[in-house]
Amino acid sequence: MAELSNQLMALTVLAYLAAMVCYAGEYAFGKRSHVGRAATRQLVGAGAPVPDDVPVVAAPAKPEKPGRGEWSGRIAVIFNVLALALHLATLTTRGIAADRMPWGNMYEYILSATFVGSAVWVGVLLRRPALRHLGLFASLALVVLLGAAGMVAYTPVGPLVPALHSYWFYVHVSTIIISSGVFLIGAVPAAMFLVKNGYDEGKRRFPYTLGKRVPTSAQALERLTFRLHAFAFPLFTFGALIAGPIWAEASWGRYWGWDPKEVWAFISWVVYAAYLHARATPSVKRTVATWIALLGFVTMLMNLFGVNLFFEGLHSYANAG
Amino acid sequence: MTILEERPETAEAPPPRRVNPLWALLRNSWRQLTSMRTALVLLFLLAVAAIPGSYFPQVSVNRERVSQYYTAHPQLAPWVDRFGGFDVFASAWFAAIYLLLFTSLVGCVLPRLREHARALRTVPPEAPKRLERLPQHAPARPGPQQPAETANALARTLRGRLFRTRVRELPGGGFSVSAEKGYLKETGNLLFHFALLSVLIGFGFGHWYGWHGNRILVAGEDQGFCNSITQYDDFALGPRVSAADLSKFCMRMTDFEATYQSTGQPKSFLADVEVKEGSGAYRKANFTVNDPLRLHHANVHLIGQGYALELRYTDRYGVSQNKVVPFLPTDAMQTSEGVAQFPDVNIDPKTNKRDDQLQVGFEGVFLPTGGDDGTAVSKFPAENNPVLYLSAYRGNLGLDVGKSGSVYALDRTQITNGELKKISGDRPQALKPGQSWTLDDGTKLEFVGTRKYATLSIRYDPTQSLLLVGAVLGLVGLMLSLFGHRRRIWFRVSPANDQEAGGSVIEAGGLPRTDYPGFADEFAALTGPATDDGHAEEGTP
Ligand code: HEM
Numbered sequence: 015m016a017e018l019s020n021q022l023m024a025l026t027v028l029a030y031l032a033a034m035v036c037y038a039g040e041y042a043f044g045k046r047s048h049v050g051r052a053a054t055r056q057l058v059g060a061g062a063p064v065p066d067d068v069p070v071v072a073a074p075a076k077p078e079k080p081g082r083g084e085w086s087g088r089i090a091v092i093f094n095v096l097a098l099a100l101h102l103a104t105l106t107t108r109g110i111a112a113d114r115m116p117w118g119n120m121y122e123y124i125l126s127a128t129f130v131g132s133a134v135w136v137g138v139l140l141r142r143p144a145l146r147h148l149g150l151f152a153s154l155a156l157v158v159l160l161g162a163a164g165m166v167a168y169t170p171v172g173p174l175v176p177a178l179h180s181y182w183f184y185v186h187v188s189t190i191i192i193s194s195g196v197f198l199i200g201a202v203p204a205a206m207f208l209v210k211n212g213y214d215e216g217k218r219r220f221p222y223t224l225g226k227r228v229p230t231s232a233q234a235l236e237r238l239t240f241r242l243h244a245f246a247f248p249l250f251t252f253g254a255l256i257a258g259p260i261w262a263e264a265s266w267g268r269y270w271g272w273d274p275k276e277v278w279a280f281i282s283w284v285v286y287a288a289y290l291h292a293r294a295t296p297s298v299k300r301t302v303a304t305w306i307a308l309l310g311f312v313t314m315l316m317n318l319f320g321v322n323l324f325f326e327g328l329h330s331y332a333n334a335g
Numbered sequence: 336m337t338i339l340e341e342r343p344e345t346a347e348a349p350p351p352r353r354v355n356p357l358w359a360l361l362r363n364s365w366r367q368l369t370s371m372r373t374a375l376v377l378l379f380l381l382a383v384a385a386i387p388g389s390y391f392p393q394v395s396v397n398r399e400r401v402s403q404y405y406t407a408h409p410q411l412a413p414w415v416d417r418f419g420g421f422d423v424f425a426s427a428w429f430a431a432i433y434l435l436l437f438t439s440l441v442g443c444v445l446p447r448l449r450e451h452a453r454a455l456r457t458v459p460p461e462a463p464k465r466l467e468r469l470p471q472h473a474p475a476r477p478g479p480q481q482p483a484e485t486a487n488a489l490a491r492t493l494r495g496r497l498f499r500t501r502v503r504e505l506p507g508g509g510f511s512v513s514a515e516k517g518y519l520k521e522t523g524n525l526l527f528h529f530a531l532l533s534v535l536i537g538f539g540f541g542h543w544y545g546w547h548g549n550r551i552l553v554a555g556e557d558q559g560f561c562n563s564i565t566q567y568d569d570f571a572l573g574p575r576v577s578a579a580d581l582s583k584f585c586m587r588m589t590d591f592e593a594t595y596q597s598t599g600q601p602k603s604f605l606a607d608v609e610v611k612e613g614s615g616a617y618r619k620a621n622f623t624v625n626d627p628l629r630l631h632h633a634n635v636h637l638i639g640q641g642y643a644l645e646l647r648y649t650d651r652y653g654v655s656q657n658k659v660v661p662f663l664p665t666d667a668m669q670t671s672e673g674v675a676q677f678p679d680v681n682i683d684p685k686t687n688k689r690d691d692q693l694q695v696g697f698e699g700v701f702l703p704t705g706g707d708d709g710t711a712v713s714k715f716p717a718e719n720n721p722v723l724y725l726s727a728y729r730g731n732l733g734l735d736v737g738k739s740g741s742v743y744a745l746d747r748t749q750i751t752n753g754e755l756k757k758i759s760g761d762r763p764q765a766l767k768p769g770q771s772w773t774l775d776d777g778t779k780l781e782f783v784g785t786r787k788y789a790t791l792s793i794r795y796d797p798t799q800s801l802l803l804v805g806a807v808l809g810l811v812g813l814m815l816s817l818f819g820h821r822r823r824i825w826f827r828v829s830p831a832n833d834q835e836a837g838g839s840v841i842e843a844g845g846l847p848r849t850d851y852p853g854f855a856d857e858f859a860a861l862t863g864p865a866t867d868d869g870h871a872e873e874g875t876p
Binding site: 172179180182237244247248251252255256259260261263264265266267268269270271272273274277278280281284285287288290291292294295297298313321 | 634
């Protein structure tokens with residue numbers, strides 16, 4: 015079973031890679047965006063991770079025959095969904111092999127968080143097909159993270175150490191995994207917003223040139239960014255700053271002890287809080303706020319890779335390999 | 336997207352009178368400090384300031400790592416220390432940042448609280464004259480009923496949807512309906528920020544009035560202890576706690592069970608103890624990892640375990656001494672290291688004088704499961720084939736010099752300066768439980784057996800539950816604040832132009848007071864049925 019899981023993992027990465035190539039194909043051959051700033055349709059409040067209000071590409075006057083780019087994009091979506099299914103299979107077989115939830119070490123943690131990110135992404139995609147062009151960046155992020163998980167963090171299947179025998183394990187880890195996954199996928203529209211916005215403002219240097227083929231309006235990307243973050247932030251607060259300390263109290267005797275992992279969770283939390291503040295402050299530009307959100311994501315990555323690999327702490331799942 | 340209505344400004348426009356420059360400066364600084372921008376900058380500083388706390392080893396986390404850092408970077412370490420780098424979260428500059436931030440917070444939320452309390456008491460204001468100027472607008476439409484009935488029906492619907500609603504009669508027989516909703520957003524936001532304050536204060540109190548200590552508790556009635564700081568291997572009392580304040584309890588461990596996977600991975604631990612609190616009697620209790628023993632004003636956490644060895648030394652005069660010495664595990668298979676020191680042996684009964692040259696110490700490795708290969712590495716953490724490898728030393732153990740040496744190793748300086756000599760051969764002596772070993776001078780060491788020990792962390796934190804309440808309230812406030820939307824809706828119901836036919840004319844306008852993408856739909860839903868012709872605005876702007 016463990017072996018099967020490893021093979022499925024390799025297939026998963028390949029499928030994401032294939033999706034990424036096809037998304038890239040759509041970028042290369044696709045038409046230029048029809049809409050600069052689509053009229054923004056605004057719907058429902060920020061309650062759900064999957065937004066409905068992302069403006070759709072203004073429908074072309076006549077339905078056109080799908081071109082090469084279009085086909086490439088459609089195939090990309092198929093690969094993407096396939097990859098998601100393989101991803102789920104990887105996690106399931108891993109869980110069966112270990113006879114527990116697959117959240118026991120860094121490898122499994124990354125596998126799960128990226129799965130959540132990918133699932134949210136596919137959810138967004140199904141509701142708003144017009145956002146397909148974001149797929150290139152979403153699948154890029156997934157391939158990189160999964161690749162890193164496989165290369166630096168791979169851990170053979172094993173049982174949980176007693177320190178992890180607690181139902182807080184499920185509460186704490188699952189909420190953090192979900193919020194990290196959503197933060198991860200939130201970083202994609204954040205980056206695209208900066209690109210698109212830069213392009214709209216007339217910047218023609220490299221990453222901004224990518225904005226040329228982005229059909230969604232900058233404003234809509236920004237809104238999506240906020241919605242994803244607004245969903246993930248309370249969840250992260252709960253997972254890292256409430257459930258984590260409750261468990262730490264039961265397990266280590268103190269609810270907060272500035273262990274490196276705790277320090278970085280605190281940093282991420284403060285940075286994301288700063289993002290929400292910046293976004294709520296009219297005098298702070300939305301681009302600045304979005305940069306803060308991206309910085310928040312960098313701190314999450316730091317906590318995942320940097321802290322696990324370079325610092326020694328109490329989190330027993332943090333050992334890689 | 337802009338927020339349609341700014342937060343109420345903290346300070347009102349200053350009254351036009353002579354201003355004392357000092358006062359002006361103070362007031363300006365205060366205004367600066369309590370602005371959102373400053374809060375933003377301070378939040379960032381806080382995040383940046385925390386980074387060294389993860390980079391440098393922290394005294395509060397692991398004191399030993401700090402000493403290692405001193406050894407590894409003798410030049411740099413004193414400088415790091417000077418800037419509080421080994422205790423970042425208790426350093427003055429870290430405190431400066433969060434105190435500023437919290438002052439800013441207080442200065443920011445108090446006026447907002449006042450403002451919000453006022454807003455909660457005021458009725459929704461009268462409709463603006465020109466509803467068509469509002470972000471949402473439903474143009475005038477005819478309604479079949481009389482203005483009063485229509486207005487009341489509208490008000491009922493709005494109240495049903497939890498809008499705070501006010502109907503006013505207008506000159507000329509019309510009515511206006513003003514409605515507002517979403518006060519919970521600001522309530523939640525304030526709740527969140529006050530919860531933050533309470534968490535900080537609770538954190539501080541917990542630090543002042545809490546204490547904790549660590550100790551190793553070996554199984555056996557003779558090894559029990561009563562709570563007092565002398566009983567701890569290391570301890571820390573909050574600044575407002577004195578040794579006499581520690582809660583009174585005594586505890587002894589009757590049994591410790593550890594089970595393992597076949598790979599040697601631990602599966603479960605369970606400590607069986609007897610505790611007595613205050614002047615009560617001993618009662619049985621047990622606890623495990625993740626499930627501490629909760630006493631009054633102290634919690635006992637199981638944070639580690641290992642083997643203690645019971646050794647008996649019989650000296651030249653036939654006097655025996657028993658010692659139970661915990662050995663420290665060095666790997667996951669419980670290969671354990673430690674020492675047994677006998678300073679008060681070989682005392683001549685005639686002179687009753689202790690001879691410094693005749694003290695005895697043993698140093699060695701214990702393997703719960705020794706292999707056949709003769710290496711000093713345990714194969715399994717449980718006792719399948721326990722074996723102890725010992726070296727014996729005689730001479731001055733160096734215990735009386737007044738310095739606090741390790742209880743897990745012999746004093747190296749005594750060995751290098753020749754005061755303490757190894758009297759066993761190059762290869763350590765292997766001993767199984769029950770076996771004894773006769774040394775060169777005829778004295779004897781017996782390996783009586785092993786006992787389990789538990790490493791305990793004993794803590795008291797008076798504000799812990801309070802903090803939890805604060806954090807949960809904060810989360811609730813945060814969600815209300817993030818997902819709530821403040822908005823106003825107005826209807827103006829005028830008598831129909833054609834007085835004969837009766838009926839009314841209804842016009843509506845809406846104002847989202849915070850960034851609220853779903854408002855257009857809500858407005859459409861509210862104004863649609865109300866106008867009775869099934870559709871409000873075509874599409875959305
Ligand atoms: C410890 C420091 C602070 C933290 C961690 C923090 C955190 C947060 C968070 C997470 C939010 C998001 C809720 C939302 O968007 O509605 C928020 C909102 C807000 N905070 Fe803070 N805050 C802090 C200090 C301050 C200070 C010092 C001020 C005043 C200058 C302030 C004023 C506000 C305001 C006005 C909002 C509402 C924004 C909105 O309308 O959405 N906060 N805060």
